[in-house]
Amino acid sequence: MGELLSNQVLWTAVLASVVAQLLKLFIYYWVERRWEWERLAETGGMPSSHSATVAALATGVGITEGVGSAFFAIAVVLAIIVMYDATGIRRAAGLHAERLNDLFEEFRAVFAHGPRPEPLKELLGHTYLEVAVGAVLGILFAFLSFTLV
Structure with missing residues (x-):
């Protein structure tokens, strides 16, 4: 258990994810003026936050194991797959959900007694800028983490 708790690469990645999630909250407040x-x-x-996590993981592995290591290669490939998926499949699924929700709203406007399905979650993927x-x-978080500790 001590090894797990002292795994700096792991905790750097986890904390990068937490920081990114917290930033979402504050950015949303800054834009919309509501929590x-x-x-x-x-x-x-x-x-x-997925991109922040895998980028921090790959950077931490690169710092600790070297950029020529097989571990770094694995971490970078994982990061690429996660970021590609966020802008591809998950983004497309979110756009599909948005359009389906619009269709359900139109259907409700025409047929007052129609089905009332739960709206689909639309915010699934990311733009290239968000990634x-x-x-x-x-x-940056990984470099800071390994520089300060």
């Missing part, structure tokens, strides 16, 4: 606590648990938005900001945040 929306649900932002702490959402998967989409600025910045991408890039998350990745930069993760990299």
Whole structure:
């Protein structure tokens, strides 16, 4: 258990994710001028916490194991897959959910007694900017973490 608690690479990645999620809350407040606590648990938005997590993980592995190591290669490939998925499949699923929700609203307007399905979650993926900001945040966070400790 002591090894797990002292794993700096792991905790750097976890804390980068937490910081990114907290930033979402404050960015939303700055833009909308209201708190929306649900932002702490959402998967989409600025910045991408998934990107921050895997970028911090890959950077931490690169710092501790070297950029020529197999561990670094694995971490970088994982990071690329996660970030690609965030801007691709998850983003497309969010856009589909948005359009389906619009269709349900139109259907309700025409048929007052129609079905009332629960709205689909729309904020699933990320724009390229959200992923890039998350990745930069993760990299900077890892360098800070390993520099200060």
